[in-house]
Amino acid sequence: MKNSQLYKGSLITIIMKLLEENGRMYGYEITQKVKLITQGELNITEGALYPALHKLESDGLLDVEMEKVDNRMRKYYKLTEKGTLETVSLLSELQDFIKNMQSLVQPNLEF
């Protein structure tokens, strides 16, 4: 993950936002979608993705569905009702954070 410290705190929000947009997704699909959207800039590692997904599942924010696809099992994740509400709150928090960061990085000072 490029400059992982900056992205680390936003991983959960990124996953939930993607699930909100796409309905249900499986692990590999999430990593590829992030790579595609960020044009390869952001690469979510397996070691970061699965603990985050499992935590969200334990917190009741994600629901899982198992399905046989071709010759193997696939585990899909989707937002629960609680997860959908949490996504709205997390996105709003992230937007505030970005706004504050922009103010700090490019201050438009007027005297």
Add this chain to the structure above:
Amino acid sequence: MRIKLSDIEITDIEETLKMNGVVYEDIKSELVDHIASQIESSLENENLPYEKAFKNAFVNWKKELQFRSNGIWVSRNVAAPKIIMDRWVAYSKRHFLYTMVLSALFTCLIGITMMKYNDSLYLLKYGIRLFCMLNLGLVIVGRILIWKYTVNTSVGFLFKRRSLMVFFMPLMISFGLFRLNIFDRDLDIRYVMTFFFLALNIYFVMDYPLVLKHIRLNKELAVS
């Protein structure tokens, strides 16, 4: 045309994961799908031979497949790949926190009741014994259910391990072999003992969802 791995290649991934300690179906099935998707993508987009794509995919998982143990939260004698151990540790930490909070709450409630009604001490003593007996029953039923639903899951293993660790304490309390010092003249000792017995029992009760999850996973894996 999309490249799809054959049954033999999927079995190859499964066996490699098993050799690396991923023996629980709930986690293994997810990793098989992820690694198979990685390999298919390499075959399709990078034109790599299967062996090379297979090797590259497992290199990415090297850190997650390293064996770990955690003496505090799981057991010193249990080792598992990092991806599994991290899940067990996260569950154990959360479970411990909930147990402590609930036990403290109930101890306060019991303390208030004891101060108001002196007769409630006898009720408490037999109440705790009954609670222990019910717990023992739940553990036995839980272990039978895990044995009955034969697909090996990480949650099933965790329940078996944890119930084994504290199995004998409720057994001793149920049959009066472990003295309940809740009649101690010292109120502090009385509350500490009440907290201890409550914590032990709540710890057990809160593990029971692991059995239900094991059954649910067995059904899902069987249907699919």
